[in-house]
Amino acid sequence: MKLANFFRAALVIGTLFAGLTQSAQASIYTYTGDTTGGPTYNRPLEDLSDVSGIGTDVNYSTFTFTVDTSGEYSFLQTTDQYDGVLYIYENSFNPADPLTNALGGSDDLVAPWTSGFAGPLDAGISYVLVTTSFYNGDAGAFSVTISGPGLVTVSAVPEPSTYLMLALGLAAIGYTQRRKLQR
Template sequence: MNLTKFFRTAIAISALFVGVAQTAKADIVTWTGDTTGGPTVDLTPLGADASAVPYDAWSFTVDQSGEYTFLLTAVYNIDSVIVLYENSFDPNDAFSNSIAAGDDDVSLNTSSTWASLTAGTHYTLLVAGFGDTDYGAYSVTIGGPGLITAVPEPSTWLMLGLGLAAVGYTARRKSQL
């Protein structure tokens, strides 16, 4: 069995297990990305062997309090790490606000954790490697009793605001003609 097929099977089985164990309103979300060339963070305060490891971060909220599970699967031969932060994540202080972390679940390429989350609270999920040379493509599956909603980055809100301002300006200018 090749490595890609193994990870797809592991994710499918995990997602199925999480889906069966949840209520009718349960949500399962999968995010994919790549940490190659990303910003770096020092994870040595959390016990990792990584002082400048590339990372990716996902911000989200949940609409129902309860226990949520997180499964990270990295492709290739990456020793993966997953860290969950409550309220905010500061790449200059990787220990502050961390509430859960996971490393080496089924293999070096998989990490999982769980946490009891509160509805309406802002969370950030950090995906990284255990060492500075551990980076690459990954997939994260999150499951829990409520809906999981991604929180847009501040730059997204800025672009939306500028777009609405441009539409308003154009409409006002047309009405003056």
Template structure:
């Protein structure tokens, strides 16, 4: 067994994990995604007082993030060919109970395809942006931008961590097999 080779691989994998856990180190974070084929929920009204009759079974994607500095942050989304709807939750987002923890929501900031708002955010608090469409037939590719004075840290989805763990395991197995020859 070639130990130095194994340690080099372990160091490279550790550096990869550390890199993923680091903050974005910028005051503007832009993420792209696609809600097509995603999970569904019954979307609330803009004021979180009740469920929208137009939002039953709306496809959504949730992005968790924190901010390092307290202050006003701008969150905007542009949908590619669909009527967008954007929501912000504090502490937790539960698609089964979307009326709870809602902070602010918006439909049609500039046009049908753009939603957004400004919100005063607290440093270290966990927030969730929920990207969805106005109704169940409104979904697709989108671009989401979060900006403000402090460092913004987007938290990867659990599926991203699972894919990374699978890749690291496959890499370690390949290295072990290679060094065993």
């Protein structure tokens, strides 16, 4: 009897370690942000069937990323006590046309301040997560956790002010070169 209990305990411990080994191969990536003062758009309904009248002029934040391994990924968003909504887009997100490239959305996963979903992602494809709120005027801090079989790579997307600085710098270099040639 004691030998049977020993083998049963060994089987349970072995299963636990096997589960730990499997989950250790998965990647988990968490990012945080705040939609307060962010740009606004008219968000789509959760099922992407239309653009919502309730979600008119809601603040949003975007996060662009790729994964290095194709497979099933899960997304969990928690917000700072406001009714958050999470969407995923493939390749690009256009706030003027929020249904184009949309793959899915989620609202109220566990409670009004959590949302999430799971789905297949392909390696090397650019994805955009859009964090927003259900109601106009709701905004605040959020956290999104992505988990799956591969690594999440964040795409560096320059802010518009960065492009302005680049353009001004190039203009200054061009002006300087022109002055040198006129001498």
